Amino acid sequence: MQVSHFTAAFLFAFFSSIVFGICFRNSPREMxxxxxxxxxxxxxxxxxxxxxxxxxxx
Amino acid sequence: MADTPTSTTQSxxxxxxxxxxxxxxxxxxxxxxxxxHFVQKRWIRGAxxxxxVVAMFMFGLAMKGKIYQQNAGDxxxxxxxxxxxxxxxLYILSRMxxxxxxxxxxxTADYGTKFIAVAGLLNIxxxxxxxxxxxxxxx
Numbered sequence: 001m002q003v004s005h006f007t008a009a010f011l012f013a014f015f016s017s018i019v020f021g022i023c024f025r026n027s028p029r030e031m032x033x034x035x036x037x038x039x040x041x042x043x044x045x046x047x048x049x050x051x052x053x054x055x056x057x058x
Numbered sequence: 059m060a061d062t063p064t065s066t067t068q069s070x071x072x073x074x075x076x077x078x079x080x081x082x083x084x085x086x087x088x089x090x091x092x093x094x095h096f097v098q099k100r101w102i103r104g105a106x107x108x109x110x111v112v113a114m115f116m117f118g119l120a121m122k123g124k125i126y127q128q129n130a131g132d133x134x135x136x137x138x139x140x141x142x143x144x145x146x147x148l149y150i151l152s153r154m155x156x157x158x159x160x161x162x163x164x165x166t167a168d169y170g171t172k173f174i175a176v177a178g179l180l181n182i183x184x185x186x187x188x189x190x191x192x193x194x195x196x197x
Contacts, residue, residue: 003166008166015177018107022184
């Protein structure tokens with residue numbers, strides 16, 4: 001199975017966010033919100049890191 | 059001032075004394091991802107945890123990720139072994155079926171190796187969560 005870096009990062013963020021949301025919050029509503037927050041931070045962090053590396057290279 | 063409760067006592071309910079469940083739940087959660095929540099009747103949480111950990115492990119294997127064995131060599135390999143061991147029954151099954159013996163020779167295999175290691179670490183987090191539910195620290 002060959003996947004792109006983005007696909008791998010997306011899958012990683014998706015599964016990790018589910019576990020983080022369930023384990024680090026108490027109520028179902030908080031779990032969903034925290035899971036979504038973690039997912040956004042994972043993907044956002046990936047884009048920021050990508051642009052930082054692009055800037056360093058250029 | 060002396061009567062003011064601290065933030066710790068406000069946010070966390072008092073833990074109940076150790077019970078059989080406080081031992082069984084984390085042990086089961088390690089062996090079978092999500093099972094620690096199933097035995098405490100947290101069906102949806104258990105199913106989501108099982109889905110996440112098992113899917114991540116399977117994606118790791120599908121990407122030709124490596125599963126580390128016990129070794130006395132490189133410190134990083136020892137840490138990777140401990141992480142992989144966190145998947146519990148999945149690790150035992152994959153060792154029995156000789157899966158994950160690949161050499162990491164391309165980028166996707168490296169992603170897969172990380173997926174397997176992180177699946178183990180997430181399963182350990184889930185086991186700790188099952189323990190917290192068992193002792194009453196979490197709803």
